[in-house]
Amino acid sequence: MSIQQMLANLIEWGYSQKSIAEKVGTSQPNIHRALKGSKVSYTIGKAIENLHRVALEAQSAA
Numbered sequence: 220m221s222i223q224q225m226l227a228n229l230i231e232w233g234y235s236q237k238s239i240a241e242k243v244g245t246s247q248p249n250i251h252r253a254l255k256g257s258k259v260s261y262t263i264g265k266a267i268e269n270l271h272r273v274a275l276e277a278q279s280a281a
Contacts, residue, residue, distance in 0.1 A: 222264055225271040226254050232274055242270050 229239055236250045243250075243266035245259075253259045259267070 220271075222253055222259055222267055223256055225267055226250065229267075229271060229274055230254075232278060234274070239267070239270065243267055 226239065230236070236254070237247045240247045240250045243263055245263050245266075249259065249263070253263075253267075
């Protein structure tokens, strides 16, 4: 799954771009650009993957 798809899922699940940015340690404009297909650093990409995994587990548990 791509970073773009993970971010789209997070937003669908109620996260704002700002809250995602705060949780992964970047700025909201960087999240916006990533949603549009721009590349992100390895560190931010891994943080988005981890946030997506945690959110997915929470969705499954609900």
